[in-house]
Amino acid sequence: MKPIPYIEIKDYQYELPEKAIAKYPLPERDASKLLVYKNGKIETSQYKFLAEFLPENATLVFNNTKVVEARLQFSKPTGGQIEIFCLEPFDENEDIIVAMQTTGKVNWKCLIGGAKKWKSGNLEKNIATPNGNVLLQACKKEQSNETGVYVIEFIWNNDSLSFAEILHYAGIIPLPPYLNRETEKEDAVRYQTVYAQKDGSVAAPTAGLHFTTRLMNELQQKGIKEVYITLHVGAGTFKPVKANNIAQHEMHAEFIDVQKNTIVHLLQQINAPIVAVGTTSLRTLESLYWIGVKIHEWFQIHRNYNELNDLHVEQWAPYQLNNNSITASEALQAILYWMDAKGTERLITKTSIIIVPGYTFKIIKGLITNFHQPQSTLLLLIAAIIGSEWKKVYQFALNNNFRFLSYGDGSLLWL
Template identity: 55%
Template sequence: MTAQPHANSSLVHPEELSIESFDYDLPEDRIAKYPLAVRDQSKLLIYNSNDSRQIQEKIYQQLDEQLPADCLLVFNNTKVVEARLIFKKDTGSKIELFCLEPGGAYPDITTAMLQKGTVLWKCLVGGAKKWKTGALKMRLEHNGQTIELQAEKQEKQGDSFLIRFSWIPESLSFAEMLHLTGQLPLPPYLNRATEQNDLKTYQTVYADKDGSVAAPTAGLHFTPSLLQKLSDKGIKEAFVTLHVGAGTFKPVKADKMKDHEMHAEFMEVPLDFLETLYEQAKNKRKILAVGTTSLRTLESLYWMGVKLLTDQLDPFVVEQWQPYRLPQNKTLTEALLAVTDSLKQAGKKTLVTQTRIIIAPGYQLRVADGILTNFHQPHSTLLLLIAAIVGQEWKNIYQYALTHDFRFLSYGDGSLLWKNT
């Protein structure tokens, strides 16, 4: 069974979509190279197909005026790690290791980040041809202590390598080692080196769980004062974790979406969050995802529930095209209750798994009523996600943003998009 296409999308099945249909001209000068000095002063485009005004302009500091008092905001509390490691060989040549995700048998990213002394990690290797054999080493002094990090190639895995890292002092965790020896990775489209200010501005103010190689950028607009303002109105907040992988920047090169491999990302969802979400859904109150990562986490939870209710294999893994083939007749509360009950029966307080879900035109949102998100690149899966929410109106929304001085991509302005009903 497949999902019915969105009312405002073509009748083409999502697998048959061509990424060429999701293109627009993005001038270089519209890409925000730096954030605004005050995060919540960023512009906010508001789109609601049920409002005669359709597109409005506000700023993030006015977000509370746009949301009902009983709305639930869902944030992604992942934290960007210093995933770029630059080693210098004795010959003077540089080798860059870009840490992608844990290798080996670690159950989740948090466990891998807390490893001490040694860890296995999948990495992209810049200058791999210069690194034939032997270990890469770096040494630095920190607070009067000598820090040494060593990297050894284990095996090639597709376009990446499995690397064994080891270090002294062994009392430090891998997360601490990255903080001491690595560099924060900025999106490639910024075309600039990481600067000291980025260490703060490329993190959300609520970042907590080490593991991402890119920020959940919709959250970069929030400040403590804005969060307080929302709380004062009675708007609730809740947190999930989805660790953003390098695949978020992977361009779609396939002619048809069925030939594009969606990247897997680790997600962690606390039991108490599931209970909060269930109450929100049961009372038919608005659920707003802050960012595409929060949205993908929310929607994945629904399909996990469907898989549990229909006795599917691997119920806590959502593959790329599964949502378009699974039964479509389960309610949100049924699905959430199934996931919650399964966790309780297993004696677990947190759901830890991966998702490959792709949200494209033809997909109907099952959990979220809308999204707060930045403006995304042409030819990207993130733009497909936007089109799934608002249909063909994405073109008018993006054209409006381009002609009204909105800033684009990670450090740019944002939008509040309510799904078409």
């Protein structure tokens, strides 16, 4: 077994001035600036001209997850305020899309703001909906095995409404903590991609925020193909790296959901440039390779797929699995064999994959992404793609007044 990479996080520091952080989006999504890095050279443009920088045979892979109004604010009878931040279903094996459609009652993993003030009893909140007023109750069941995370049972007295609808009518869109401001009305639209479909994220796949219907149509007219995957972004995406050595950092697990026809398309396009729109799409695509490796190795030993149900990609698996003889095509084909044997059209599992310098990319040839925080796992991912050139790219962006983080500008980076 290969050793886990030893990488000191202090080597991925840069000075990010407060003025460089975009607190609000631009009036037009595709007016954001675009930095293009290829073969050591940097060009600048705008997202509206993205098609000029992509070959006609390229495939763009988008994450169609939808941000849910995950922040629920309750008032105690004594006047104290409690905020519940909904993370994911309590049953870690449950399809999050199915869980979102549950009616009447759900158990959810949550963070609690003011947990010490909520010693006992249920919290209640009256919600105005198109179907009339609804009473939402929150009951603190237990503390999970994750630090600071509680299991909350939500109960509401209208079985015609799903949990997703309850959150929509009662909750607040959670903005990234580094914006240091409260959610405003505009955020309900702008902190959501135009192609968002599947409820489940507590943070937006921000690279996609730059895309407009007009830009998508222009890309299609050029012949650039588009496919969709789903990775439900968890709050762990903002988890800072506190360890000096990245080997000591625990990566969060997130749900992925990929349609069979998407895997077929990727297999057909594997020799053409596949470009991930966002780090979440990239992590999903690269996870598919390692899922295929796991399936392939299982079949070599057991000669069947019947008992292989756990496809979770562990954090360091890509650096330790034996994959020298398995191509990307073979890995994707292995997934299709497994799906055929299971009689399923959807691959639903979790990934904890961490991508750091030294990683060998299997599926993608390029990445469209925003500019990320210093000393973050996302910056390590950028360094995995372009090596130490990340310093030149980020300094160029700072020198040329690019806007950073979720509502900021972005880049197209080629391997």
